[in-house]
Amino acid sequence: MKTTRRFLMGAAAGLALAGMVFGGSSADAKTLKIAAIVQSLNTEYNVLWADAAKAHPALADGTATLTVLDGRQDVLTQSNLFDTAITEKYDAIIFIPVDIDAGNEPIERAKAAGIPVFGSNTMVSNTALYDAYINSNDVEAGEMLAKAVIDKAGPQAKVVILEGMLGQSAQVQRLEGIQKVLKENPGVTILEQNTANWSRAEAITLMENFLTSHGDAIQGVLAENDEMAVGAIEGIRNHGLDPKTVPVAGVDGIKDALEAVKRGEQSMSILQDANGQAQGAIDLALHKIVGDSYKPRAAVWDVNGGKLAWNDGKDQHYSVPWLAVTSENVDKVLVGN
Template sequence: MKMNKRQLLASGVGLLAMGAMGGRVMAQTKPLRIAAIVQSLNTEYNVLWADAAKAHPAFKAGQAELTILDGRQDMLTQSNLFDTVITEKYDAIIFIPVDIDAGNDPIERAKAAGIPVFGSNTVVSNTSLYDAYINSNDVEAGELLAKAIIARAGPEAKVVILEGMIGQSAQVQRLQGIQNVLAANPGVTVIGQNSANWSRAEAITLMENLLTSHGSDIQGVLAENDEMAVGAIEAIRSYGLDPQSLPVAGVDGIHDALQAVKNGDQAMSILQDAHGQAQGAVDLALRKLSGASYTPAAKVWDVNGGSLAWEDGTSQHYYVPWLPVTRENVDTVLAE
């Protein structure tokens, strides 16, 4: 049976490659095995992350193997996947947790078994458990969202907030950032707020309900990710309003959101660098396993022309910068 890309990813097929690395990798008779336990593979951003991870030169070089395991947006599933990876004695784990608190215990079990764990994208509350982690500052993303909408809707605007899955670090921290800006802008009123679970379909329904309740009183939409932003725009259009008259902002920089920005239907998308976070996490894992002779491959690092300091791969935490995307720079972003 022929399998499509998502089925291959979800099945945890090991992905291999070709190239030279130093230290421990060169001494291996078998490739190092890394498991990436991700939130899910049902949103564009998560698939972008998985595609970037499997494209890391270490896997193409055949010096290491990657298995991507789908957590299906369920913490129990992720916990069970940790047990499988521990039993099969993988060399390292990259973890994108579903829940900010429930993700701590599986990491502790892996560490007790001698398997280092590296964070990427979303994080757990006890970040000291990670050997290292790389993500973007989600509090800052929330602040950028709120400032963008207030700049367009005005300091007395009535707004609604579409939240991600409750309990995920991105939901918690982006909301914190939004609240930081709202506290400094007391004239702005939140007239509706609920979770659409990062889902475009759920955002359509939620936005339809908000429009039914509040109609044209809504003057701005803060969506904690782009899937929900695009869903909100669809609902606004179906309600008979012009999306260009009701500013919507989101996070991730997925293709449909960037097109909406280009068309003027979405006020802003805050690009989250899936490539930098995914391949950066792989580099951190391989640096731990291979030793000081390891040379990182991700373009995000300053040693490869990027903006993020590599620091010999020994820091515990790295922040990948955000890129706000508006009509002024969207063509450049789409062309990359």
């Protein structure tokens, strides 16, 4: 297997705090305050996550307020947001870290200040720091998208890989899953492998560069998220090729990717349950603060008709299942979304 790897390093984002989104009412002094520090509100999945979190019933009835703070894809910005949450004495913090290692230390500061921290979506390397965390298995997602492309392109395919922001847990673990499948398929050749930083715009440019170098020798695209998958499809189209002839798979289940699946331009989108991850994290936080009398309200839990076992809120880790979306079920998924 032949591999070419180039790393693109982006400049650090500014330190300004931005993108504060509020839910619930702060009129009642007994209302609990939860801060959610997300990666970036410029990514569609983080926006879906924030919208789902704001719809939690506990915000509507005044049990809690939620403040979503935009980390702007920057480690230092997220660290400063932790300082803000600590200073303003939030009752709990939900964290979607930018970096798998750099996120550990801010959690330690919050815990030292007596504030419980809950993980959602991406995670830090020292998961023992979390009071609890809820996400989906990103290694499994990497395996699923690699198998989807190889199933379409064949065991001797020449493929390219579009990675997310280097150092984020989703990038690290999805690549691990991809590499596992590629090891099982030694006939597959990696023509190019590079980061597009979860960005559709960067993926368009990167895919066009790949095509300039390799042309129609590229027989498949493994994109670690749907924004990059959709960008790759656009790059293929811009190069004068029919996207339906190049299998592309991605992760998240964003609307544009689902529409691409429906058109036959994307082989698979692996839907990530933003509602389950976001509202599930709020339930875990409220259970920690209120105690066993708190009853979870997110639809993801088995006690509310979902598939994820609540187990009385005692587990430290909860894994929300993926849903593979293909031409066979995309219409049903689009109706549901």
